[in-house]
Amino acid sequence: MNFLVLIGKYFFLMKTVFSKPVKRKIFWKRVLEEIDGIGINSIWIVSIVSVFMGAVLALQVATNFESPFIPKYLIGFSTRETMILEFSSTVVCLILSGKVGSNIASEIGTMRITEQIDALEIMGVNSANYLILPKIIASVITFPILTILSIMLGIFGGYMVSFFTGIVAIPDYIYGIQVFFVPYNVLYSIIKMIFYAIIITSISSFFGYYTQGGALEVGKSSTNAVVASIILILIFNLLLTQLLLL
Amino acid sequence: MIEIKSVYKTFADKIVLNNVSTVFEPGKVTMVIGRSGSGKTILLKSTIGLSSVDNGEILYNNRDFFKSNIKIQRKIREEMGMVFQGGALFTSATVQENVIFPLDLFTDWTKAEKLKRVNFCLNRVNIEDANNLYPGELSGGMQKRVAIARAIVLNPKYLFCDEPNSGLDPQTSIVIDKLIKELTLEYNMTTIVNTHDMNSVMGISDKIYFLYEGQIEWEGVSDDIFNSENQNLNDFVFASEFFRKAHSSGTINGRMVKQ
Ligand SMILES: Nc1ncnc2c1ncn2[C@@H]1O[C@H](COP(=O)(O)OP(=O)(O)OP(=O)(O)O)[C@@H](O)[C@H]1O
Ligand SMILES: [Mg+2]
Numbered sequence: 001m002n003f004l005v006l007i008g009k010y011f012f013l014m015k016t017v018f019s020k021p022v023k024r025k026i027f028w029k030r031v032l033e034e035i036d037g038i039g040i041n042s043i044w045i046v047s048i049v050s051v052f053m054g055a056v057l058a059l060q061v062a063t064n065f066e067s068p069f070i071p072k073y074l075i076g077f078s079t080r081e082t083m084i085l086e087f088s089s090t091v092v093c094l095i096l097s098g099k100v101g102s103n104i105a106s107e108i109g110t111m112r113i114t115e116q117i118d119a120l121e122i123m124g125v126n127s128a129n130y131l132i133l134p135k136i137i138a139s140v141i142t143f144p145i146l147t148i149l150s151i152m153l154g155i156f157g158g159y160m161v162s163f164f165t166g167i168v169a170i171p172d173y174i175y176g177i178q179v180f181f182v183p184y185n186v187l188y189s190i191i192k193m194i195f196y197a198i199i200i201t202s203i204s205s206f207f208g209y210y211t212q213g214g215a216l217e218v219g220k221s222s223t224n225a226v227v228a229s230i231i232l233i234l235i236f237n238l239l240l241t242q243l244l245l246l
Numbered sequence: 247m248i249e250i251k252s253v254y255k256t257f258a259d260k261i262v263l264n265n266v267s268t269v270f271e272p273g274k275v276t277m278v279i280g281r282s283g284s285g286k287t288i289l290l291k292s293t294i295g296l297s298s299v300d301n302g303e304i305l306y307n308n309r310d311f312f313k314s315n316i317k318i319q320r321k322i323r324e325e326m327g328m329v330f331q332g333g334a335l336f337t338s339a340t341v342q343e344n345v346i347f348p349l350d351l352f353t354d355w356t357k358a359e360k361l362k363r364v365n366f367c368l369n370r371v372n373i374e375d376a377n378n379l380y381p382g383e384l385s386g387g388m389q390k391r392v393a394i395a396r397a398i399v400l401n402p403k404y405l406f407c408d409e410p411n412s413g414l415d416p417q418t419s420i421v422i423d424k425l426i427k428e429l430t431l432e433y434n435m436t437t438i439v440n441t442h443d444m445n446s447v448m449g450i451s452d453k454i455y456f457l458y459e460g461q462i463e464w465e466g467v468s469d470d471i472f473n474s475e476n477q478n479l480n481d482f483v484f485a486s487e488f489f490r491k492a493h494s495s496g497t498i499n500g501r502m503v504k505q
Contacts (some may be wrong), residue, residue, distance in 0.1 A: 022351055115334035118296050123348050124323040 010206050016128040016135070017202070023092035030134035031175060038100050038135060044150070046092055050083070050160070053091075054157025057082055062167035072168045076158060076176020081185070082217040083154035088147045089189045090237045096143075099230035101204040104135060108208030109218035118210070132205040139197035144190045151186070156214040174180025188244045195240060199232045247271055248293065248436055255292060255460075262288050263299070263462040272403070275427055275450050277441055278308045281459035281482060286440040287331065289457065290408055293438070295319060306404070315335045317400065324352055327397030331408040333389040335381040335396070340344060341368070342377040345396045358451060367395040371425060375494075389419040392420070398429055399448060405430065407446070411446055423450045438502030442482075444489055456482065 021027035047117045057079045065074060107129055111117050120127040157175050207225035211217050248270040255263035262285045270276045278286050291297035293304055295311050298305045304311045306322050318341070335344050342364055349360045369373070371391040381389055397405060407426060411419040427450040430437040440448065447454060448468050456464040457470055458478045466474070471483055472493055 092273055101257045110337075114332055114337070115330045116336055118291075119328065119330060119334040119336070121296060122294055122323055122326055124320040125351065126320075239455065 012204055013119065013128055013209060014125060014202060019126060021129055021130055022125055027116065031137050032162045034134045034138035035074040035142055039129045042100060042146060044097060044145045045106045046150050047153055049095060050153040051157040053087055054079055054083060054154030055153060055161040057184050058161050059167065063117040072172040073179060075168045076173040077179055079158040080155055080177045083151045084185050084189050087154060087158045088150035089192040090233065092146065092150050093181050093233050094230055097200045097226055101226045101229045104201060104204040104219050105222040109211035112211045113214060113218060114228035128209060135201045136198060136207060141192055143193045145177035147193045149188055191244060192240050195236050196233050198203040199236065200229045203229045203232060247307060249305040250293060250305040253292060254300045254301055255288060262425045262460045266462055268455055270436050270438050272436045273431060273454035275430050275439060276393045276453040277439045277447055277451040278455045278457055279447055281440055281442065284457045285460040286457055287408055290406055290440055294328060295405060325403040327402035327405045329393045329397050329407040329410055331412060333393045335389055335393055337381050340378050340380055344392060345399055348400045363399060367399050372481050387414050390422060394425060401433060403435060407434045407439045409440050411441060411443050428451065443485060446488055
């Protein structure tokens with residue numbers, strides 16, 4: 001029952017979010033701000049995580065496939081495929097839900113409890129639209145770019161580890177990352193990322209927007225936002241994989 | 247003019263507004279007084295439509311707010327300025343950005359025109375050289391004054407202030423009170439102030455409503471407030487030692503308060 005009410009409230013909020021902005025110019029200025037806050041500010045964490053993950057993937061594949069019958073280029077190949085299929089979209093988003101999601105929920109939650117949202121409403125601004133829609137748009141624009149970046153940096157991580165440890169000869173690794181390339185998989189990854197972007201930003205905004213009480217409740221909203229985003233990402237990962245890959 | 251007609255509001259089982267009717271007139275400072283929890287904020291939030299009511303009407307120059315569609319509601323809201331209990335300045339924006347914000351939204355002025363208006367309003371509330379500071383860098387009194395500047399930047403017809411003096415020292419309170427009074431007269435605004443500060447009541451009120459447990463128990467002007475028969479009002483007014491003494495000595499602000 002409670003759960004259904006929550007879902008109803010979410011879609012009610014989204015209806016308000018997706019309406020016409022007050023002024024175009026102000027709206028796009030907000031989108032740019034959010035591109036900076038949500039996208040640009042996430043580059044560093046995505047980069048670090050991806051380089052390390054690519055390196056570890058290459059190492060693990062190398063230690064597991066020590067048979068002489070398995071060609072070495074598979075190290076490059078599997079590093080690339082894992083990054084594309086799963087890591088650079090789903091795992092990166094699980095991390096981003098912690099960073100971006102909690103940030104959004106606490107920002108909007110604080111605005112709620114300090115009456116800043118009321119102040120917007122009283123000025124005749126659709127506060128949900130003004131605060132939330134730019135976040136959703138910014139994430140839909142930047143998250144796919146982060147995916148591409150993550151894929152490239154993951155492959156680079158594998159390259160670095162091959163270079164320094166010699167687990168695989170560089171030409172083999174280079175061959176591996178080019179062989180059997182299915183461009184559709186990148187598209188699949190980007191489509192997933194767009195869904196995750198909407199999930200993280202809208203769910204976190206939702207929890208922030210309906211915060212009631214004080215600082216403690218802002219903390220709770222932000223925890224709830226992260227937990228809900230993670231669960232939804234996992235569910236959508238399953239659904240979208242069924243739909244897109246089979 | 248704002249008319250509130252027989253407004254009821256409940257939270258769960260608790261009645262917080264019980265058949266409240268008031269009239270707020272232009273060019274006047276109307277004060278809603280009452281103890282903490284008596285329903286002042288809820289009444290104000292219902293008046294401006296931030297909180298729904300269970301029953302009753304709220305008319306802005308004969309336009310029924312709750313029966314209007316969202317477009318008209320937003321239109322009416324553009325005519326409102328509000329100073330929230332905590333100031334509610336946008337913490338991620340500078341003083342200038344806070345005050346210019348309504349202008350960005352609702353005017354097509356050039357940047358220079360907007361800045362001129364912003365500086366005029368900031369000047370009006372005696373804030374100088376603070377344009378690029380963030381609200382966190384201002385004192386409570388300055389924040390309140392910036393909030394007033396933001397509230398009046400669009401020349402509102404209606405000004406709402408929720409306890410503009412809470413947390414301020416008596417001298418700063420008087421400055422803010424005078425400002426509210428002057429602005430009301432200058433722009434013929436319909437001003438509504440929530441307060442439990444008797445000094446403000448005596449200082450600037452043109453009309454007073456006393457709210458007790460969600461009901462208007464008394465209405466009148468400051469000259470009559472000491473002579474009421476209402477026990478709850480007397481308890482409220484004479485809670486302060488100062489007013490008790492002043493009352494028994496017979497004068498307040500040089501005014502006779504005893505027949
Ligand atoms: N969201 C809410 N849910 C339930 N009860 C509420 C809610 N908001 C306010 N109330 C109740 O309504 C009553 C009136 O509250 P209100 O905030 O209007 O008081 P107030 O007169 O403004 O007090 P103060 O001077 O402390 O600001 C209080 O008893 C409060 O507990
Ligand atoms: Mg209050």
